[in-house]
Amino acid sequence: METLDLPPMIRAAGTVRLPGSKSISNRVLLLAALADGQTRVHDLLRSDDTERMLEALRTLGVNWQCDAASGAYRVDGVAGRFPVTEADLFLGNAGTAFRPLTAALALSGGNYRLSGVPRMHERPIGDLVDALSQLGAAITYTGNAGYPPLSIGKGAIRAGGTVSVRGDVSSQFLTALLMAAPLTGVEIHIEVVGELISKPYIEITLNLMARFGVTVTREGWQRFTVPGGVRYRSPGDIHVEGDASSASYFLAAGAVGGGPVRVEGVGRDSIQGDVRFAEAIAQLGVEVTLGDTWIEARGPADGRLKAFDMDLNHIPDAAMTLAVMAVFCDGPCHLRNIASWRVKETDRIAAMATELRKLGVEVEEFDDALRVVPPTELRHAAIDTYDDHRMAMCFSLISLAGVGVTINDPACVNKTFPVYFDAYRSITEAVPVIAIDGPSASGKGTVAARVAEALGYHYLDSGSLYRLVALAAIQADAGDDPAAVAALAEALPAEFVGGRILLSGADVTDAIRSEDCAAMASKVAAIPAVRDALLERQRAYRRAPGLVAEGRDMGSVVFPDAANKFFLTASVTARAERRYKQLMEKGLPANIDSLSEELSLRDARDAARSVAPLMKLPDAILVETSDMSIDEAVRFVTERIA
Ligand SMILES: Nc1ncnc2c1ncn2[C@@H]1O[C@H](COP(=O)(O)OP(=O)(O)O)[C@@H](O)[C@H]1O
Numbered sequence: 001m002e003t004l005d006l007p008p009m010i011r012a013a014g015t016v017r018l019p020g021s022k023s024i025s026n027r028v029l030l031l032a033a034l035a036d037g038q039t040r041v042h043d044l045l046r047s048d049d050t051e052r053m054l055e056a057l058r059t060l061g062v063n064w065q066c067d068a069a070s071g072a073y074r075v076d077g078v079a080g081r082f083p084v085t086e087a088d089l090f091l092g093n094a095g096t097a098f099r100p101l102t103a104a105l106a107l108s109g110g111n112y113r114l115s116g117v118p119r120m121h122e123r124p125i126g127d128l129v130d131a132l133s134q135l136g137a138a139i140t141y142t143g144n145a146g147y148p149p150l151s152i153g154k155g156a157i158r159a160g161g162t163v164s165v166r167g168d169v170s171s172q173f174l175t176a177l178l179m180a181a182p183l184t185g186v187e188i189h190i191e192v193v194g195e196l197i198s199k200p201y202i203e204i205t206l207n208l209m210a211r212f213g214v215t216v217t218r219e220g221w222q223r224f225t226v227p228g229g230v231r232y233r234s235p236g237d238i239h240v241e242g243d244a245s246s247a248s249y250f251l252a253a254g255a256v257g258g259g260p261v262r263v264e265g266v267g268r269d270s271i272q273g274d275v276r277f278a279e280a281i282a283q284l285g286v287e288v289t290l291g292d293t294w295i296e297a298r299g300p301a302d303g304r305l306k307a308f309d310m311d312l313n314h315i316p317d318a319a320m321t322l323a324v325m326a327v328f329c330d331g332p333c334h335l336r337n338i339a340s341w342r343v344k345e346t347d348r349i350a351a352m353a354t355e356l357r358k359l360g361v362e363v364e365e366f367d368d369a370l371r372v373v374p375p376t377e378l379r380h381a382a383i384d385t386y387d388d389h390r391m392a393m394c395f396s397l398i399s400l401a402g403v404g405v406t407i408n409d410p411a412c413v414n415k416t417f418p419v420y421f422d423a424y425r426s427i428t429e430a431v432p433v434i435a436i437d438g439p440s441a442s443g444k445g446t447v448a449a450r451v452a453e454a455l456g457y458h459y460l461d462s463g464s465l466y467r468l469v470a471l472a473a474i475q476a477d478a479g480d481d482p483a484a485v486a487a488l489a490e491a492l493p494a495e496f497v498g499g500r501i502l503l504s505g506a507d508v509t510d511a512i513r514s515e516d517c518a519a520m521a522s523k524v525a526a527i528p529a530v531r532d533a534l535l536e537r538q539r540a541y542r543r544a545p546g547l548v549a550e551g552r553d554m555g556s557v558v559f560p561d562a563a564n565k566f567f568l569t570a571s572v573t574a575r576a577e578r579r580y581k582q583l584m585e586k587g588l589p590a591n592i593d594s595l596s597e598e599l600s601l602r603d604a605r606d607a608a609r610s611v612a613p614l615m616k617l618p619d620a621i622l623v624e625t626s627d628m629s630i631d632e633a634v635r636f637v638t639e640r641i642a
Pocket residue numbers: 438439440441442443444445446447578579581582625628629630633
């Protein structure tokens with residue numbers, strides 16, 4: 001499985017142009033396909049979900065083309081009748097394609113089979129099928145009753161009258177019914193059973209139907225009337241707004257990462273319900289500014305976000321972003337009325353709780369709510385994303401909480417925002433790292449410590465971790481058992497206290513500097529499981545305002561994104577002399593010839609091992625210190641820090 005490591009970020013600021021709204025894109029495509037005349041669709045979202053809709057329409061005989069120069073799609077409407085009356089359609093995990101196409105095809109007088117990915121077959125559709133059956137549609141479940149896949153027959157469509165549909169599971173059922181109703185040509189009343197959820201999505205549907213010439217009247221949110229004798233007519237050109245749900249991640253980044261972050265493509269005039277995310281975060285103390293076609297967010301003046309208790313039924317998708325923002329708040333937060341999360345791309349309530357807990361967050365899960373208690377400190381975790389784009393996008397924000405985060409299967413963002421992580425990187429700034437690698441006694445430790453002090457950065461002596469594992473292995477007489485050494489590395493009870501190094505509480509500052517320990521260190525360092533065990537421990541040193549890290553693989557493995565990489569080296573003779581002096585000063589036994597031999601052996605072992613070998617990277621600056629004093633080496637490095 002692919003994974004993406006996001007380093008801890010120091011701040012977020014900048015501007016992002018949003019991709020088109022998924023909800024608007026797929027509705028517009030279907031309406032344009034059903035309309036009289038050609039529609040030019042501008043700023044359409046290009047993602048998996050819109051691909052599924054475009055493919056399905058092509059299979060159904062709808063002609064569409066993408067203009068390479070402008071990126072606009074020209075859709076030739078079929079005036080309410082799909083030319084192809086027998087087809088198999090695969091709709092992936094695109095609910096915004098599956099539900100409306102089910103309704104439109106059920107009223108179209110053809111034979112169709114609709115299927116999707118396994119998760120699509122777990123997402124309920126029975127309420128929509130029941131409603132369509134009242135109109136005489138012939139739909140059968142070819143898998144489990146109440147769920148896709150479906151087989152749609154010609155049916156005997158009974159035009160007119162009143163149809164009832166449940167509104168409390170997914171508002172997409174009502175959307176699907178509303179969009180298909182004009183195909184019957186006769187006035188239809190639709191009654192909503194139960195409390196209608198996600199009302200803003202119905203507003204999008206009604207708004208877009210009106211742009212295509214069909215005006216629906218409604219009494220509250222309970223009863224809708226679609227007039228008879230009307231047909232969809234192309235409005236000519238139509239522009240898709242930026243995706244308001246996608247905007248939420250960047251506005252949240254501005255809120256928790258200082259800001260300002262501006263999103264372009266949605267604003268005050270948006271028809272999407274999720275723009276109300278802006279109001280929600282304002283309640284947390286975030287400074288939000290709205291323009292006609294942009295929104296900007298910056299963090300509260302006093303830094304910390306206020307805890308919240310909110311009913312989020314009106315912004316179910318953007319509400320996921322709030323669940324992650326809760327981690328940054330000054331007290332426990334309550335997200336209420338979010339039961340629809342359970343039938344989305346995954347059971348989002350369960351997924352959110354599970355993944356937040358991995359970070360050390362206390363979460364209480366209810367049928368239709370979550371309570372999130374922000375921890376004092378987060379720990380790194382690899383976040384599972386459940387083939388759910390929003391899980392991946394929300395959890396990227398954790399990198400603004402002072403820790404790195406790993407996103408498993410990051411490509412799931414292709415569903416709605418294929419370039420999400422590029423956009424996120426463009427507005428965030430990682431905690432800077434200066435990586436200094438090189439062989440033993442090249443001066444890495446001395447130079448790194450001096451540079452860190454001058455810059456006020458943290459300092460990581462990664463070799464000391466390998467030396468600690470080596471000492472633990474020597475003490476446990478486990479040096480020849482790789483699995484036992486890996487277990488020691490995993491549990492390493494080491495502490496760094498005021499310049500001293502403790503192992504299981506005992507001061508080993510000098511003990512780990514012995515040549516025996518160094519030799520064992522380079523042996524245990526060749527065990528891949530030992531390196532894995534120490535990886536996140538080393539990355540945890542990356543904290544604001546910055547880190548100077550020294551070792552063998554700082555630039556290649558531990559901090560490959562470091563902006564500054566140096567490779568220090570010196571002749572074996574120079575290094576053996578330095579080490580000799582150093583050991584004598586510490587009162588440790590030393591012999592220049594054996595030191596020289598041991599150094600060469602260790603260099604060879606460090607350079608030849610299969611994992612994280614010692615080498616100069618192409619993007620590292622070479623510092624040959626044989627003829628440099630310590631001051632000169634420090635100056636050489638400092639002058640070259642970008
Ligand atoms: N450029 C240099 N010239 C002379 N001595 C140096 C230089 N750099 C480091 N030393 C000395 O060499 C010894 C080993 O340096 P150290 O920084 O511990 O190397 P490393 O971390 O690469 O093993 C120390 O006693 C240090 O003071």
